[in-house]
Amino acid sequence: MGNTINLEVQTRTIDERTAIVALAGEMDVYTTPQAKEAMLDLLAKGYHHLVVNLQRTEYLDSTALGVLVGTLKRVREQGGDLRLVAPSARIRRLLEITRLVNVFHIDETEEEATANLTQEGTES
Amino acid sequence: MGNTINLEVQTRTIDERTAIVALAGEMDVYTTPQAKEAMLDLLAKGYHHLVVNLQRTEYLDSTALGVLVGTLKRVREQGGDLRLVAPSARIRRLLEITRLVNVFHIDETEEEATANLTQEGTES
Amino acid sequence: MAACTGCHVELRLPNRPEFVAVARLAVAAVATRMGFDIADIEDIKVAIGEACTNAIEHGCAGANTGMITLRCELGEDELVITVHDPGDGFDPTTASRQHRHGTMTLSERGLGMLLIESLMDASEVTCTPGNGTLVRMVKRVRATEAKER
Amino acid sequence: MAACTGCHVELRLPNRPEFVAVARLAVAAVATRMGFDIADIEDIKVAIGEACTNAIEHGCAGANTGMITLRCELGEDELVITVHDPGDGFDPTTASRQHRHGTMTLSERGLGMLLIESLMDASEVTCTPGNGTLVRMVKRVRATEAKER
Numbered sequence: 001m002g003n004t005i006n007l008e009v010q011t012r013t014i015d016e017r018t019a020i021v022a023l024a025g026e027m028d029v030y031t032t033p034q035a036k037e038a039m040l041d042l043l044a045k046g047y048h049h050l051v052v053n054l055q056r057t058e059y060l061d062s063t064a065l066g067v068l069v070g071t072l073k074r075v076r077e078q079g080g081d082l083r084l085v086a087p088s089a090r091i092r093r094l095l096e097i098t099r100l101v102n103v104f105h106i107d108e109t110e111e112e113a114t115a116n117l118t119q120e121g122t123e124s
Numbered sequence: 125m126g127n128t129i130n131l132e133v134q135t136r137t138i139d140e141r142t143a144i145v146a147l148a149g150e151m152d153v154y155t156t157p158q159a160k161e162a163m164l165d166l167l168a169k170g171y172h173h174l175v176v177n178l179q180r181t182e183y184l185d186s187t188a189l190g191v192l193v194g195t196l197k198r199v200r201e202q203g204g205d206l207r208l209v210a211p212s213a214r215i216r217r218l219l220e221i222t223r224l225v226n227v228f229h230i231d232e233t234e235e236e237a238t239a240n241l242t243q244e245g246t247e248s
Numbered sequence: 249m250a251a252c253t254g255c256h257v258e259l260r261l262p263n264r265p266e267f268v269a270v271a272r273l274a275v276a277a278v279a280t281r282m283g284f285d286i287a288d289i290e291d292i293k294v295a296i297g298e299a300c301t302n303a304i305e306h307g308c309a310g311a312n313t314g315m316i317t318l319r320c321e322l323g324e325d326e327l328v329i330t331v332h333d334p335g336d337g338f339d340p341t342t343a344s345r346q347h348r349h350g351t352m353t354l355s356e357r358g359l360g361m362l363l364i365e366s367l368m369d370a371s372e373v374t375c376t377p378g379n380g381t382l383v384r385m386v387k388r389v390r391a392t393e394a395k396e397r
Numbered sequence: 398m399a400a401c402t403g404c405h406v407e408l409r410l411p412n413r414p415e416f417v418a419v420a421r422l423a424v425a426a427v428a429t430r431m432g433f434d435i436a437d438i439e440d441i442k443v444a445i446g447e448a449c450t451n452a453i454e455h456g457c458a459g460a461n462t463g464m465i466t467l468r469c470e471l472g473e474d475e476l477v478i479t480v481h482d483p484g485d486g487f488d489p490t491t492a493s494r495q496h497r498h499g500t501m502t503l504s505e506r507g508l509g510m511l512l513i514e515s516l517m518d519a520s521e522v523t524c525t526p527g528n529g530t531l532v533r534m535v536k537r538v539r540a541t542e543a544k545e546r
């Protein structure tokens with residue numbers, strides 16, 4: 001107890017248009033800008049298919065949800081998508097309250113999310 | 125983060141004079157009385173050979189150290205002993221600062237501690 | 249901890265984003281001691297986080313000085329938390345927000361007040377000209393909780 | 398967080414054992430934001446815990462009312478924490494305590510002040526008749542720390 005209020009952001013590219021962003025720790029008004037920056041950076045480099053791994057996200061608030069929604073809008077404008085991976089029961093509850101469950105695609109694993117993004121891409 | 129400030133005390137008897145006390149969580153001025161009560165209870169029932177398992181003790185302060193020292197004194201008066209199991213590096217540091225490393229026997233596992241207590245008993 | 253009914257805890261923080269986590273953790277510890285279960289503590293953490301974030305982002309907008317004040321009042325079967333900022337306040341009835349029963353628009357804003365209302369048993373915003381904004385939130389200990397240690 | 402040099406955080410708590418954890422967690426969060434590493438944060442937690450425990454057990458002995466006040470002052474490369482209680486104070490030079498360099502007696506008491514002195518970079522006790530006891534503790538951010546996020 002003590003150090004998990006920080007956020008660790010890890011990004012990994014899969015192919016020339018797909019990238020994974022793993023968010024470990026707590027996402028709030030102080031830490032979320034880091035995640036936003038990382039995602040904007042990927043967007044600028046042409047990665048419009050994003051997998052956001054929330055498996056190790058222990059806390060998340062409306063600032064974080066706002067940034068995820070904002071990023072989703074941007075990638076969709078570019079014909080891409082953003083899928084969430086493995087949010088905790090807690091985070092699912094927040095997605096339900098805010099009705100964002102109806103907006104985001106949610107997968108259980110990164111592999112699943114990546115496969116679904118690829119499929120989406122070939123369909124369009 | 126949030127619930128580990130509580131303490132969970134589990135006791136288990138090994139033979140008619142030996143018992144294990146496992147302390148999980150945080151030991152401070154508020155939670156330590158529970159651990160003290162459990163140990164006094166064992167003493168009253170004739171268990172003078174105690175193994176105190178600190179493997180899951182995430183925090184411990186001078187109140188906790190005071191209770192461990194007090195219990196050690198009591199069991200030694202009865203020809204018994206108290207051995208600590210698997211304190212974290214953090215807790216070892218506090219034992220060193222307070223010089224209590226020179227007072228407590230420390231083992232890595234409950235089995236080791238129990239075996240050492242049995243040996244002490246037969247030697248005396 | 250029924251014995252501490254009537255007690256209160258007060259926390260004063262600079263109006264900066266890095267301190268919202270301090271508020272969350274302090275209130276979570278108070279709630280733990282009152283015997284709230286983990287799910288309720290998480291609800292409380294999010295609501296307090298939202299109220300503090302608003303106090304900092306909107307209440308203290310522009311002002312680089314000023315502190316926000318958190319107060320926990322421990323009732324027999326409820327925790328009352330107030331968050332005060334020295335800002336200009338707002339009209340909660342017209343503020344931009346998501347409506348729980350309205351149509352979902354893909355908005356990045358207005359989620360904070362919705363979360364506060366949904367996660368707490370009661371909440372109330374009072375803006376007093378010259379005396380800032382006070383958000384009052386109540387979480388009740390459920391019957392099965394309140395056994396602790 | 399050098400930008401927040403000069404900021405302070407204040408916490409007021411009832412003089413009851415169940416609130417020591419609230420103080421520990423709040424200060425740990427402040428220290429985390431300042432970039433202290435995990436080992437230093439643990440040191441700070443223990444020292445704050447000891448000071449608050451003393452404030453409650455000795456400073457407020459007998460008194461069932463009264464609050465203890467914690468203050469964190471964020472310096473450029475140090476965190477200064479003060480713990481105040483409204484009690485009668487004591488003479489730190491004669492108080493029962495373990496001496497770091499003395500002979501070990503198997504005592505259950507006097508470990509708290511020893512831990513505060515050992516774990517913090519500096520500490521100081523001021524007792525003012527009629528105005529209680531103030532324990533001031535300083536922890537310096539080490540050169541390799543202070544990078545955060």
Ligand SMILES: Nc1ncnc2c1ncn2[C@@H]1O[C@H](COP(=O)(O)OP(=O)(O)O)[C@@H](O)[C@H]1O
Nearest residue numbers: 302303306307337338343357358359360361381
């Ligand atoms: N403490 C406050 N002081 C002034 N205005 C506030 C305060 N809290 C909330 N508001 C207003 O209410 C609106 C809705 O807040 P909220 O639901 O948290 O969403 P967001 O902060 O994302 O806009 C804010 O945009 C702001 O105009």
Ligand SMILES: Nc1ncnc2c1ncn2[C@@H]1O[C@H](COP(=O)(O)OP(=O)(O)O)[C@@H](O)[C@H]1O
Nearest residue numbers: 451452455456486487492506507508509510530
């Ligand atoms: N805030 C305080 N007010 C009054 N007396 C205090 C205070 N803090 C410490 N003391 C005195 O100093 C002594 C040593 O404190 P400490 O080293 O923490 O050990 P302990 O609390 O176990 O006695 C206490 O026994 C008490 O007499």
